[in-house]
Amino acid sequence: xxxxxxxxxxxxxxxxxxxxxxxxxxxxxxxxxxxxxxxxxxxxxxxxxxxxxxxxxxxxxxxxxxxxxxxxxxxxxxxxxxxxxxxxxxxxxxxxxxxxxxxxxxxxxxxxxxxxxxxxxxxxxxxxxxxxxxxxxxxxxxxxxxxxxxxxxxxxxxxxxxxxxxxxxxxxxxxxxxxxxxxxxxxxxxxxxxxxxxxxxxxxxxxxxxxxxxxxxxxxxxxxxxxxxxxxxxxxxxxxxxxxxxxxxxxxxxxxxxxxxxxxxxxxxxxxxxxxxxxxxxxxxxxxxxxxxxxxxxxxxxxxxxxxxxxxxxxxxxxxxxxxxxxxxxxxxxxxxxxxxxxxxxxxxxxxxxxxxxxxxxxxxxxxxxxxxxxxxxxxxxxxxxxxxxxxxxxxxxxxxxxxxxxxxxxxxxxxxxxxxxxxxxxxxxxxxxxxxxxxxxxxxxxxxxxxxxxxxxxxxxxxxxxxxxxxxxxxxxxxxxxxxxxxxxxxxxxxxxxxxxxxxxx
Numbered sequence: 001x002x003x004x005x006x007x008x009x010x011x012x013x014x015x016x017x018x019x020x021x022x023x024x025x026x027x028x029x030x031x032x033x034x035x036x037x038x039x040x041x042x043x044x045x046x047x048x049x050x051x052x053x054x055x056x057x058x059x060x061x062x063x064x065x066x067x068x069x070x071x072x073x074x075x076x077x078x079x080x081x082x083x084x085x086x087x088x089x090x091x092x093x094x095x096x097x098x099x100x101x102x103x104x105x106x107x108x109x110x111x112x113x114x115x116x117x118x119x120x121x122x123x124x125x126x127x128x129x130x131x132x133x134x135x136x137x138x139x140x141x142x143x144x145x146x147x148x149x150x151x152x153x154x155x156x157x158x159x160x161x162x163x164x165x166x167x168x169x170x171x172x173x174x175x176x177x178x179x180x181x182x183x184x185x186x187x188x189x190x191x192x193x194x195x196x197x198x199x200x201x202x203x204x205x206x207x208x209x210x211x212x213x214x215x216x217x218x219x220x221x222x223x224x225x226x227x228x229x230x231x232x233x234x235x236x237x238x239x240x241x242x243x244x245x246x247x248x249x250x251x252x253x254x255x256x257x258x259x260x261x262x263x264x265x266x267x268x269x270x271x272x273x274x275x276x277x278x279x280x281x282x283x284x285x286x287x288x289x290x291x292x293x294x295x296x297x298x299x300x301x302x303x304x305x306x307x308x309x310x311x312x313x314x315x316x317x318x319x320x321x322x323x324x325x326x327x328x329x330x331x332x333x334x335x336x337x338x339x340x341x342x343x344x345x346x347x348x349x350x351x352x353x354x355x356x357x358x359x360x361x362x363x364x365x366x367x368x369x370x371x372x373x374x375x376x377x378x379x380x381x382x383x384x385x386x387x388x389x390x391x392x393x394x395x396x397x398x399x400x401x402x403x404x405x406x407x408x409x410x411x412x413x414x415x416x417x418x419x420x421x422x423x424x425x426x427x428x429x430x431x432x433x434x435x436x437x438x439x440x441x442x443x444x445x446x447x448x449x450x451x452x453x454x455x456x457x458x459x460x461x462x463x464x465x466x467x468x469x470x471x472x473x474x475x476x477x478x479x480x481x482x483x484x485x486x487x488x489x490x491x492x493x494x495x496x497x498x499x500x501x502x503x504x505x506x507x
Contacts, residue, residue: 005386090449092506093435094456096491099160101181101501107135109496110424111198112470115207119144120231129472130228131181131494132209133501134195140211141188143501147179156183163461163502178492178503189245192216197257201280202264210267210280212258221255223248223269223278248283251276259298259307268307268321270295274363275309275319289319289363290331296424299380301404302387306366310377313338313359316392318369318404331362338372371407373398378420379427381436383450391436391450393427395420399438401450415448417455428469428493437493439466445495464498 008017111134119128129145143158158181194214202208207228215221224247249269257270260280267278274290275298288307297310300321307319315338338357373394383389388404389412397418400411419440428437435456437447445466447457472492491506 005389089434090454090456093447093449093491095165096457096504096506097162098164098461098495098502098504099178100163100461100499101158101160101503103156103158103500104133104181105498105500107133107137107139107141107500108464108498109468109501110134110136111195112468112494112496112501113198113200113209114145114470114472114494115200115209115228117207117228118231120233125231128232130232131470131501132198133496134191134198134211136194138191138193138195138213139188140191140195140198142184143181144184145179146182154182155185157181158183158501160503164459178505181501191222192219193221196221196255199258199260201260201267203262206264208264210258210260212255212269214256215251215254220251220253221271222250223255223258223267225280248280249278249285254294256294256296257298259300261300261304268298268300270298270309274361275307277321287331287362288321289317289361289365291359291361291363293359296377297380299382299390301382301390302384306369306404308369308380308382308390310380310392312376313372314375314377314394315359315370315372316377316380316402316407317361318366320364320366332364334361334363334365334367335359336361336365336367336370369404369407371402373400378423378425381427381429383429383433385433391427391429393418393420393425393438395422397421397440399427399436399448413450413453415453415455417446417458419444423465423467425465426468428471430471430491430493437469439469439495439497441465443497461502462497462499466495466497466502468496470494470496 005017010017111132113132115130115132117128117130119126129147131143131145133141133143135141144155160177160180191211191213193216195211196214197210197212199210200208201210209226209228211224211226213222213224224245227244227246230244251269251271254272255269256272258267260267265280267280268288269276269278272294273292275288275295277286277288278284289309291311293315294312295309296312297308299308299310300306301308305320305322307321309317309319311317315336317336336359338359373392373396375394375396375398378393378395379391381391383391389401390404391399391401393399397420399415399418401413401415403412415436417440418438419442421441423441425439425441429435429450430437434450435447436450437445437457439445442460443462443465444458444460446455448455470493472494493504495502495504
């Protein structure tokens with residue numbers, strides 16, 4: 001069976017893929033020449049589309065089942081043909097249950113990661129989900145996820161309260177508590193500056209965590225490795241005392257982001273001066289690229305030969321990392337054209353002229369893979385199941401899907417509705433890579449179909465920006481493609497904001 005590619009359809013007779021003709025559902029129809037004063041008109045044009053999408057998703061289950069009985073897996077309506085399984089999944093996704101955990105507020109969360117660890121308790125060893133939460137204040141907290149609300153009694157307990165849906169009957173129907181969070185005694189750390197990245201890395205079975213800090217006015221950022229391979233003994237002090245926490249690199253510059261290769265031997269660090277390659281075992285550093293624009297996001301593609309770099313100036317540059325890392329002075333000097341956006345303005349409010357659309361970068365650049373977005377890049381996310389595809393978001397609220405093989409043709413898909421002006425907001429892609437989620441500065445949480453661009457969820461659940469999303473990942477989800485089962489993390493995610501930690505689950 002041919003693999004589905006977003007933005008393309010497969011012709012069985014011609015045995016090849018063809019791009020979808022005409023306007024792609026969910027793609028932008030906004031004139032690029034429009035000025036910033038037309039933002040209100042943009043919102044008004046989006047709202048009818050969102051209402052239409054929500055109306056489509058509210059088809060009754062009975063009607064969909066009847067259509068399936070009559071026509072098979074294809075649902076036929078006056079507005080077109082739909083796949084029964086896809087429509088059921090979209091409806092499921094558009095109606096999640098979301099809980100807010102008490103006592104977790106007051107911290108502006110910048111990074112979240114969940115890892116399964118072995119905890120050694122008086123009655124034996126238990127496999128436990130551990131949530132690591134990093135804040136802008138430098139706090140690093142460790143929460144044990146007590147699914148059955150029975151196993152833990154160590155530390156400070158946070159209880160879940162249903163935050164959505166708000167309807168009382170819906171609450172009663174879907175309020176299956178995900179369990180308590182226990183902030184473990186001794187399992188917290190105050191870093192010297194804001195935590196910018198928490199990422200699992202290494203081979204299967206390894207429980208290693210890469211942690212980066214931003215840096216401060218008096219010192220640069222840092223890169224550390226936390227090894228949770230050994231059982232976590234409870235009750236006891238946190239095992240970092242036993243040498244499981246290792247600071248492997250210190251910088252004299254700001255550290256914004258990081259990514260690792262699959263075997264965990266190398267970390268690519270995005271800084272305010274370029275991308276630095278760090279050997280995880282030895283801590284040695286070398287330059288991959290050097291530029292004057294901050295690297296806000298670094299993402300290795302599926303081949304791990306190319307690193308996608310999102311810059312403050314809005315450029316997305318593909319760096320070939322197969323070269324022998326060397327001193328930045330020996331890297332090839334390149335002039336990169338920043339494609340003109342007529343509505344883009346500088347931070348001072350003055351329109352940028354043509355001469356400022358060029359910038360210099362040292363490194364091995366794939367020029368065919370260089371594109372630009374209207375403002376600073378907020379987040380990049382490669383899709384593992386679709387080798388050449390990646391999602392990109394910028395600080396003007398744009399979220400787009402690109403194909404590395406033909407980025408010069410523009411985005412394959414656009415996702416409308418996001419609101420942003422200056423905030424680093426992380427994109428969250430579910431393990432099946434069918435949906436993407438993001439917060440907005442209007443304090444709303446939004447979720448789209450990656451393939452169609454449909455807005456499936458738009459709700460205001462908190463009084464601050466949902467800035468970070470962590471989906472619970474398990475390989476079986478992506479491999480089997482099941483909607484839900486007892487052994488899958490599909491449809492389970494953590495969301496962080498100043499209002500605290502939230503847990504989302506599809507029923």
